[in-house]
Amino acid sequence: MTTYAGTPRRGAGYWATVALAILVLVFGLPIFLGGVYLITLGGSWYYAIAGIGLVLTAWFLFRASMAALWVYLLTYAGTLVWAFWEVGTDWWAQVPRLVAPSVVLVLVLLTIPVLARRPHPTRDA
Numbered sequence: 001m002t003t004y005a006g007t008p009r010r011g012a013g014y015w016a017t018v019a020l021a022i023l024v025l026v027f028g029l030p031i032f033l034g035g036v037y038l039i040t041l042g043g044s045w046y047y048a049i050a051g052i053g054l055v056l057t058a059w060f061l062f063r064a065s066m067a068a069l070w071v072y073l074l075t076y077a078g079t080l081v082w083a084f085w086e087v088g089t090d091w092w093a094q095v096p097r098l099v100a101p102s103v104v105l106v107l108v109l110l111t112i113p114v115l116a117r118r119p120h121p122t123r124d125a
Helices: 012-040 046-062 067-087 091-110
Strands: none
Touching: 012 046, 012 091, 046 067, 067 091
């Protein structure tokens, strides 16, 4: 459906996706920058790589692209590997490493209806 000016209408799902993109970007940039700093100190590369994943996820969320889901799933899988490599199966130690990324995973999964939406030629004509 389009408005009289030919621009698409954007509902609550779209704006919730944009809000999530902003949130992911606000967390992703400092994680990336802190990760780069950590690398210069000889530390783990995880944070820089995860930060890149978050920034890319935000970019694709802004564009309402399904690529956001795939990039975040890859980032989340890397986070799982890193978390288990770092602390093993110590579940209390896993909590601070996995709770926030798991919440973001659920939020990204909730955007699938917006990300999967394709313009329908007869409906948008």
